[in-house]
Amino acid sequence: MARSTNTQFAVAVHVLTYLAGVTEGRTVSSEELSKSANVNPVYVRRVLGPLRGARLVRSRSGVHGGWELTADPADITLEQVWLLLQGDTPVLGLHGPDPACATGRSVQKTLTALDRTVADAVATALGRFTVRDALAGVPEPARPLDTD
Numbered sequence: 001m002a003r004s005t006n007t008q009f010a011v012a013v014h015v016l017t018y019l020a021g022v023t024e025g026r027t028v029s030s031e032e033l034s035k036s037a038n039v040n041p042v043y044v045r046r047v048l049g050p051l052r053g054a055r056l057v058r059s060r061s062g063v064h065g066g067w068e069l070t071a072d073p074a075d076i077t078l079e080q081v082w083l084l085l086q087g088d089t090p091v092l093g094l095h096g097p098d099p100a101c102a103t104g105r106s107v108q109k110t111l112t113a114l115d116r117t118v119a120d121a122v123a124t125a126l127g128r129f130t131v132r133d134a135l136a137g138v139p140e141p142a143r144p145l146d147t148d
Contacts, residue, residue, distance in 0.1 A: 008085040011037050011047045013078060013134055019057065020073035021135045027066030050084040073135060079127035090115045091122060 014037045019028060022036075030041040030048075037044065048067060051057045056071045092115045097104025 006086075006089075007039070008047050009082055011039055011043065012051060012081050012085055013131070015044060015048065015067075016051070016056070016069065016073070016076060016081065016131045017134045019067060019069040020131050027060055027064065027068045029066045033067065047085065051081070054080070054084055056080070073131035076131040077127050078129045078131070078134070079123045081131075082123055082126050086119070091119045 015033050018033060018036050030044045034041040034044045048057055048059070052059060056069070056076055057067055058070050059065065059067050090112075092111060094108070094111055094115060097108050099105065
């Protein structure tokens, strides 16, 4: 089975959960966060940038600087995090077919529409969970989405 190469969402949830539960209100360095998430500190800072822009976290420079959570973990939905990091990037790994090919144009339109449907479904499902839920552990089993 193919695996996603974009780990920004997973790293963001990891880091937000770490900040919500392990830090007891202290600032945490990118190095400490990167060690916990097993990624490079530069990658942690890249992931946290959009979250800082949305005022979910803040950073302080200096000797006692680092990152801290600025929002209540119960108020940060995983949908927010997903949308901040995923944006309009396709989730199905769309390719660019030959624009001169009628089949390619048709398939591309279909795949683009399907991608939007899948992306909306992912966002809706993630909207049911918060960083506090991630901190609490395994979320309750998946339930069917409303189809109304």
